[in-house]
Structures are given as structure tokens and as C-alpha cells.
Amino acid sequence: NAGVTQTPKFRVLKTGQSMTLLCAQDMNHEYMYWYRQDPGMGLRLIHYSVGEGTTAKGEVPDGYNVSRLKKQNFLLGLESAAPSQTSVYFCASSSRQAYSGNTIYFGEGSWLTVV
Amino acid sequence: DAKTTQPTSMDCAEGRAANLPCNHSTISGNEYVYWYRQIHSQGPQYIIHGLKNNETNEMASLIITEDRKSSTLILPHATLRDTAVYYCIVRVENSGGGADGLTFGKGTHLIIQP
Numbered sequence: 336n337a338g339v340t341q342t343p344k345f346r347v348l349k350t351g352q353s354m355t356l357l358c359a360q361d362m363n364h365e366y367m368y369w370y371r372q373d374p375g376m377g378l379r380l381i382h383y384s385v386g387e388g389t390t391a392k393g394e395v396p397d398g399y400n401v402s403r404l405k406k407q408n409f410l411l412g413l414e415s416a417a418p419s420q421t422s423v424y425f426c427a428s429s430s431r432q433a434y435s436g437n438t439i440y441f442g443e444g445s446w447l448t449v450v
Numbered sequence: 451d452a453k454t455t456q457p458t459s460m461d462c463a464e465g466r467a468a469n470l471p472c473n474h475s476t477i478s479g480n481e482y483v484y485w486y487r488q489i490h491s492q493g494p495q496y497i498i499h500g501l502k503n504n505e506t507n508e509m510a511s512l513i514i515t516e517d518r519k520s521s522t523l524i525l526p527h528a529t530l531r532d533t534a535v536y537y538c539i540v541r542v543e544n545s546g547g548g549a550d551g552l553t554f555g556k557g558t559h560l561i562i563q564p
Contacts, residue, residue, distance in 0.1 A: 377537065377554035377556050393551065394553075439494075441493030443493050444491070444492070
């Protein structure tokens with residue numbers, strides 16, 4: 336059972352380059368999320384999705400775009416990378432079923448460095 | 451969502467019970483208390499959650515005070531692998547939509563000493 340899988344795990348970008356982080360979950364979850372975590376900080380929500388074809392802004396959405404064309408995938412795009420986007424990115428998913436509460440399952444993280 | 455207050459760091463001896471406190475004095479009646487932990491360089495991991503009653507699972511116990519203004523996460527027999535940052539989060543349990551994730555603070559860095 337893979338759970339939540341993120342690719343790539345490590346990437347170095349030059350300022351101004353673009354890239355896409357891919358998140359895939361095999362738990363048939365409706366909700367998916369992208370967080371970022373900077374050193375010594377808690378996680379901050381970038382964007383989230385409550386279902387296929389839907390996306391919404393989180394706490395720190397600027398500089399990022401997302402798409403949810405398939406229920407199992409949630410893509411995070413950086414159109415023009417900046418050094419301030421150097422961070423660890425976590426994807427997560429959860430079920431909308433009431434009995435699950437808000438239990439969220441996280442991927443292992445993607446380390447992005449922008450130089 | 452109600453705000454939580456946790457100590458920045460705590461130490462515990464290996465084999466002893468680790469008791470992690472959390473204050474949430476502004477918690478609403480329909481807000482649950484969730485605990486997650488993050489071991490270095492890994493994604494956060496769900497531990498336990500509860501509303502009013504004390505809860506126990508294979509990982510930990512959650513004790514919620516009667517007035518619900520504070521709670522304690524208990525790891526009964528701490529091991530070195532329990533060294534991690536522990537996050538206490540309060541949140542309405544929502545279903546059917548509007549699931550905008552959980553808000554993570556800085557948590558408590560629990561260090562298990564050999």
C-alpha cells in the first residue's frame with residue numbers, strides 16, 4: 336500500500352525556471368493538500384482540493400498553481416521559481432467520510448532548492 | 451479554529467511515559483483535539499484524536515480535561531524512535547466538503563534520552 340507518493344524527492348532549480356511536483360494517492364481520498372515547511376517552522380498550507388476538478392487557495396498560495404485533473408493526482412506548479420520558494424513540500428490526502436474525522440495522510444516530502 | 455499552546459521542547463527518559471501538554475482554552479464545543487508527530491525529515495504522522503472522552507490506541511493515549519481547555523498526549527513507554535516534533539491541533543470535524551486541511555503550529559520537540 337503506497338499511500339501518498341511524491342515525485343521528485345529532490346530538485347535544484349535556477350531562479351526563473353519552472354517545474355511541477357506530482358502527488359499521487361491510492362486511498363481514493365477526495366481531499367488533497369500541498370504544504371510547505373521552512374526550517375524550524377510548522378507546515379503552511381499552499382493550496383488544497385476537495386475533489387476532482389476543484390482547487391482552492393490556502394495560507395500561502397502566491398507563486399504556485401495547482402491542478403486536480405484526476406482524483407488520485409494533485410499537481411503543484413512553480414511558474415517562475417524564486418529563492419524564497421526553497422523549502423520542503425509535503426503533499427497529503429484525507430477522506431471526506433465523517434468517521435475519519437480530519438485524519439490526514441502525508442507523503443515523504445520533496446526537497447526543493449532554488450539558486 | 452481554536453489556537454493551541456505547547457511547550458517548545460521536552461525531554462523524557464527512554465522507557466518512561468512521555469506526557470505532552472497542550473492548552474486550548476478557546477476550544478469550541480464542536481472542535482476535536484488532534485495530535486500528529488513529525489520525525490526528522492519525514493511527513494507528519496497521525497497519532498490520535500478525540501472530542502470529550504479519553505482515547506487510547508496502539509500508539510498513545512489522549513487525556514482531555516473535563517472543561518476541554520487542555521489535553522495531554524501520553525506515550526506510555528517512550529523509545530528513542532519517539533523523538534520527534536509533536537503537534538496539537540484543534541479543529542472542527544467536517545465532512546461533505548470544506549476540508550481546508552489542518553493548521554500546524556511549531557509543536558513540541560520531544561527528545562527521548564537513552
